[in-house]
Amino acid sequence: MTGRHSGIRLVSVDVGGVLGTVAGHSLGTALAAASPHEHSTVVDIVRRALHTHPQTTDELIQHLATELALPARRVRDILRTPRPLLLIPTARALLAGLRDACPDVQVVVCSNLAAADAAHADLVRAELSDQLDAAYFSYRTGLAKGTGPDVFQHIARQHHVRVSEIVHIGDKIDDDVHAPLLAGCRTLWVHPDHTSTPRVAALDRYRTAADLAGAVTELRRWIPDSVPRPTLPxxxxxxxxxxxxxxxxxxxxxxxxxxxxxxxxxxxxxxxxxxxxxxxxxxxxxxxxxxxxxxxxxxxxxxxxxxxxxxxxxxxxxxxxxxxxxxxxxxxxxxxxxxxxxxxxxxxxxxxxxxxxxxxxxxxxxxxxxxxxxxxxxxxxx
Structure with missing residues (x-):
């Protein structure tokens, strides 16, 4: 028999690359550039060992240094380097427009974030909290995108929705497209070159946009279309x-x-x-x-x-x-x-x-x- 599902009831939004940009190199990019390991290996280490840790302790720095094959001082310097987050000027207005158009849909932030960049979380809360139902940052939840379905299952439980009723918006193919799709979510990939990238899932589960404005426009079409129409069995x-x-x-x-x-x-x-x-x-x-x-x-x-x-x-x-x-x-x-x-x-x-x-x-x-x-x-x- 065909399984039934409801429409989109919750939108999860990534921060970096969607709601804003980081001035200079991001923490993951800086560590990958310094480490002799392959980029994918560094990304996995950062997800597991850094993003899910609640504090930047000496023990954490030493552990990262060992895993990344870097001197502890080098890791400490990278973690302490300022990386201010610059929110898109229209982010607040775009989220407000989405909420007005789809008042029954919850909107949350879900981002892999290290404790070293906790100021990014503070800025999001200060500027956008009245447009959000919740914010999930990995260093606070202990759950990172790309390490399994736990983070999306956690959000689903917290907001009393099914995982299949979540659409996640992000800019990274692994963390924001493949990971939510494997968890059972829908996903909306934000990237300037989205039109030249092969489709990775059916239209009812995967869509693309060039930026946040395009993503909100796509959502305002997708959310009403996602609600199952009454059918006669x-x-x-x-x-x-x-x-x-x-x-x-x-x-x-x-x-x-x-x-x-x-x-x-x-x-x-x-x-x-x-x-x-x-x-x-x-x-x-x-x-x-x-x-x-x-x-x-x-x-x-x-x-x-x-x-x-x-x-x-x-x-x-x-x-x-x-x-x-x-x-x-x-x-x-x-x-x-x-x-x-x-x-x-x-x-x-x-x-x-x-x-x-x-x-x-x-x-x-x-x-x-x-x-x-x-x-x-x-x-x-x-």
């Missing part, structure tokens, strides 16, 4: 008989009554009702069938335990190869071969009604759940 099932003429019925793990084997058509892509029936029968029972005649098609109101309205298709299905079901326990708790008469008692009332209609050669129809009829109290108008 379509179920396709198979009426399967063995050589004795008995019908194959199945009961799901949470169902009280039996039904004909089958399942939902996928909401996207090529998945016609007969194709869906063949696929679902194989997934549920490991049986191979070929679709035959369409025996019944119609509408049902409030049939499932979730109370959904559905469109149903019931096909004649012919077994190919083995006739012995091998049910998937996650989908099927029990199966039975039953005569027509027994099936009418075992089936869900709506499914039994379809079987009756088929025997009466009524190939389509509408089924409505009975609703209580309201009667007037004495002395009141009907």
């Amino acid at each position: 379509v179920r396709a099932a198979g009426l399967i008989r063995n050589t004795a003429g008995q019908l194959l019925l199945v009961r799901g793990p949470t169902d009280e009554k039996f039904s004909f084997p089958g399942g939902r058509c996928e909401s996207r892509g090529a998945d016609s009702p007969p194709q869906a029936m063949v696929r679902e029968v194989h997934e549920e029972l490991r049986l191979t069938v070929t679709p035959g005649a369409l025996l019944w098609a119609g509408w049902s109101e409030g049939e499932s335990s979730a109370g959904e309205n559905k469109a149903h298709f019931l096909f004649e299905a012919h077994l190919v190869g083995t006739t012995v079901p091998d049910p998937d326990p996650a989908e099927v708790a029990e199966y039975r071969w039953a005569s027509n008469n027994d099936a009418l008692h075992l089936l869900h009332p709506a499914e039994a009604n379809r079987l009756v209609r088929i025997t009466r050669r009524q190939p389509h129809g509408w089924q409505y759940q009975p609703r209580p009829i309201r009667t007037s109290e004495p002395g009141t108008a009907p």
Whole structure:
């Protein structure tokens, strides 16, 4: 079955390269330039050992010096070098515009930041706090982007959203694109050359922009589009008989009554009702069938335990190869071969009604759940 998801409910914004720029070399760039190690190795060391540490201690400096193959004095000098953050002049107005356009979406900052650059966090709070729901800096949370899904899972828990309902905006391919995508988020990559870079994910999970202004413009289109539109589930099932003429019925793990084997058509892509029936029968029972005649098609109101309205298709299905079901326990708790008469008692009332209609050669129809009829109290108008 197709998993469901909600739309975008939280926007996570990186700081450097999105909300502002660092004057001179960033801390990671300066350490990478000084260390004899490969750049990717230094980036990994900085993520693990520096960004998640709450204070710049002598022990931390010595540890970094050892890992980076640098003198401790050199590491200390780099950490102490001033690197002021310059916020984009329009950052506040752009965030305010996003909040006005999408008032139900939360906005937070999520940035890998060392304690040596804590002044960057102070500036963000001083200038943008009234436009943010929260700020997550790695030296305070102990969680860094690029080291796993923990930081995005933490944000999701704190704000009562699903990870899939977060879109992260950042400028680094590894930390701000690949990492959130692997965690299950959506991502919006900000880079001047974004149009010349190959796409790394589908449009519903990955978009690009040249700068923060472009990112906000893209979000104002993406957020409304991300909300799932109401859809009518379509179920396709198979009426399967063995050589004795008995019908194959199945009961799901949470169902009280039996039904004909089958399942939902996928909401996207090529998945016609007969194709869906063949696929679902194989997934549920490991049986191979070929679709035959369409025996019944119609509408049902409030049939499932979730109370959904559905469109149903019931096909004649012919077994190919083995006739012995091998049910998937996650989908099927029990199966039975039953005569027509027994099936009418075992089936869900709506499914039994379809079987009756088929025997009466009524190939389509509408089924409505009975609703209580309201009667007037004495002395009141009907």
